[in-house]
Amino acid sequence: xxxxxxxxxxxxxxxxxxxxxxxxIFEAVGAPIVWxxxxxxxxxxxxxxxxxxxxxLESIKRNGIAIKGPTTxxxxxxxxxxxxxxxxxxxxxxxxxxxxSMPAVETRFNNVDIFVVRENVEDTYAxxxxxxxPNVAQCLKLITRQGSESVIRYAFDQARTLxxxxxxxxxxxxxxxxxxxxxxxxxxxxxxxxxxxxxxDIIVDNCCMQLATRPDQFDVLVLPNxxxxxxxxxxxxxxxxxxxxxxxxxxxxxxxxxxxHGSAPDIAGKGIANPTAMLLSGVQMLQYMGLIEHANAIQQxxxxxxxxxxxxxxxxxxxxxxxxxxxxxxxxxxxxxxxxGVAQGATTPVPVQLSNNTEEWTLVGADVFxxxxxxxxxxxEQVGPFTLRLMSNRGTKVWPGPTPDILxxxxxxxxxxxxxxxxxxxxxxxxxxxTARGIVWCQVEMLNxxxxxxxxxxxxxx
Numbered sequence: 001x002x003x004x005x006x007x008x009x010x011x012x013x014x015x016x017x018x019x020x021x022x023x024x025i026f027e028a029v030g031a032p033i034v035w036x037x038x039x040x041x042x043x044x045x046x047x048x049x050x051x052x053x054x055x056x057l058e059s060i061k062r063n064g065i066a067i068k069g070p071t072t073x074x075x076x077x078x079x080x081x082x083x084x085x086x087x088x089x090x091x092x093x094x095x096x097x098x099x100x101s102m103p104a105v106e107t108r109f110n111n112v113d114i115f116v117v118r119e120n121v122e123d124t125y126a127x128x129x130x131x132x133x134p135n136v137a138q139c140l141k142l143i144t145r146q147g148s149e150s151v152i153r154y155a156f157d158q159a160r161t162l163x164x165x166x167x168x169x170x171x172x173x174x175x176x177x178x179x180x181x182x183x184x185x186x187x188x189x190x191x192x193x194x195x196x197x198x199x200x201d202i203i204v205d206n207c208c209m210q211l212a213t214r215p216d217q218f219d220v221l222v223l224p225n226x227x228x229x230x231x232x233x234x235x236x237x238x239x240x241x242x243x244x245x246x247x248x249x250x251x252x253x254x255x256x257x258x259x260x261h262g263s264a265p266d267i268a269g270k271g272i273a274n275p276t277a278m279l280l281s282g283v284q285m286l287q288y289m290g291l292i293e294h295a296n297a298i299q300q301x302x303x304x305x306x307x308x309x310x311x312x313x314x315x316x317x318x319x320x321x322x323x324x325x326x327x328x329x330x331x332x333x334x335x336x337x338x339x340x341g342v343a344q345g346a347t348t349p350v351p352v353q354l355s356n357n358t359e360e361w362t363l364v365g366a367d368v369f370x371x372x373x374x375x376x377x378x379x380x381e382q383v384g385p386f387t388l389r390l391m392s393n394r395g396t397k398v399w400p401g402p403t404p405d406i407l408x409x410x411x412x413x414x415x416x417x418x419x420x421x422x423x424x425x426x427x428x429x430x431x432x433x434x435t436a437r438g439i440v441w442c443q444v445e446m447l448n449x450x451x452x453x454x455x456x457x458x459x460x461x462x
Contacts, residue, residue: 008038014268022279023035064254071083072263105244114219117220124141244280246277271322283298366445370441392462431444
């Protein structure tokens with residue numbers, strides 16, 4: 001039997017314990033896998049100073065497939081997220097999570113079967129943040145046409161492959177009209193290529209409310225990164241929590257499957273952690289590898305074990321991690337089957353190229369963000385071809401007209417617009433004039449139009 005080498009990253013906290021349980025179960029079912037162990041997380045930082053050492057990334061690239069336990073990400077400081085680092089470095093553009101009701105796992109709902117596909121690389125998770133003033137921090141939300149098309153097309157391909165009926169785009173295009181608007185526009189364009197599937201869209205806050213009341217109405221959800229992160233955890237909660245939620249990260253050349261819950265350092269080493277999430281992630285991995293019989297056997301043994309009353313403490317049982325694993329193993333018989341390569345649950349993504357956009361963009365102005373601590377800044381109303389049209393504070397118009405009774409902080413957007421087309425040289429002259437007046441500017445954004453249509457947002461109240 002041909003065996004496939006898979007990178008195994010145990011992770012932090014309870015990671016080594018649940019990894020050991022998964023390895024034991026895979027051995028019991030006869031999965032044709034050779035494990036290549038690699039480091040990531042706190043142990044890797046302590047040993048190498050790097051949360052994801054180069055040799056770990058090379059292992060994943062070489063093998064093309066990996067499974068990992070949970071890793072710790074500090075809040076507000078410290079090292080970057082190991083998960084985000086792996087996803088971005090390997091361009092694992094689609095995060096795939098299945099939320100399905102499980103036997104003997106008591107929840108409010110027993111008929112949930114939702115396939116969540118989350119864009120995995122861009123959005124606010126690009127991690128482009130800056131302090132603009134001592135009181136204002138900024139994070140850039142990047143949505144690209146190509147990144148959106150990659151994940152949306154993957155969602156439709158998976159829906160078709162897995163026999164799903166409907167794909168729903170989750171967004172906030174009513175507020176984020178340009179960024180989420182782009183994601184929604186691309187969704188509608190791609191949906192036209194799949195006439196055999198239903199397609200619709202829903203605003204993310206309404207989606208969350210609907211998930212909490214009637215989750216059975218949803219089939220496949222596709223979302224930008226931030227919403228996907230939140231909604232996928234909500235879906236996990238509906239079916240029993242992160243302890244029973246599998247996850248996978250799919251790229252063009254490799255895939256990484258992972259337990260999506262935290263590293264739970266408070267129970268690490270106690271032998272009471274629930275390995276179900278990592279095990280189900282392993283099931284997804286087996287499906288990706290074409291080992292369908294092995295995957296089905298593990299799923300059946302897991303369901304029978306839960307139904308028999310053998311459960312870990314988080315599921316109101318008394319079994320230890322290894323007792324739970326051994327109960328699953330006792331229901332398994334080694335399967336003799338060849339790996340058939342990528343099969344159900346995995347598709348080869350359609351390459352997405354940069355579009356040959358023939359739109360003619362016209363530069364008409366600039367938003368200049370300035371730091372000024374007391375009241376409105378003394379901005380010039382006319383500089384060369386530019387006229388100061390408005391000033392806003394935290395998105396609300398504060399000039400011209402009466403200053404609204406709002407909290408005004410030391411970061412002001414000053415919109416300068418010309419009557420016709422201008423050049424970047426004109427913008428540089430504008431910035432030089434502002435600087436010469438002793439006004440501190442900290443950021444500038446170009447204002448463009450296409451066929452008279454603005455490619456920028458209005459301020460609230462404009």
